[in-house]
Amino acid sequence: MFPKPIDTELPATINDAVKMLIADLPLLDRTRLGAMAADELDVINQMVGSQIARDFRLWSGNDTLLSACLAAAVESEDATMVIIHAMWKRLQETHVLRRVK
Secondary structure (H helix, E strand, C coil): CCCCCCCCCCCCCHHHHHHHHHHHCCHHHHHHHHHCCHHHHHHHHHHHHHHHHHHCCCCCCCHHHHHHHHHHCCCCCCHHHHHHHHHHHHHHHHCCCCCCC
16 A cells, blocks of 8 residues: 655655655555545554654654654554544545545
8 A cells, every 4th residue: 555665855744744645655545545434544554654654764863753743643643643644634635536416
């Protein structure tokens, strides 16, 4: 599904991280993720959360993004879940299939 190793500059904001992840996702995966229910995001975090943390160096040097994630965290969310949730919200706005009349 995602993510690919990131060879570019590290994201400094949650928005930057979301943009980078979405840019690497195929359309089908963007649509699938956008169609998920919020309670399904834990599965995504379990599948790719550690890869996101590695690629964005959340635990090894990207203190700016880590601080932004921890400040935005709700309840017991970890930093990768904050990014995944923000990406899901963005995809809810842009990639959910809607019925056309």
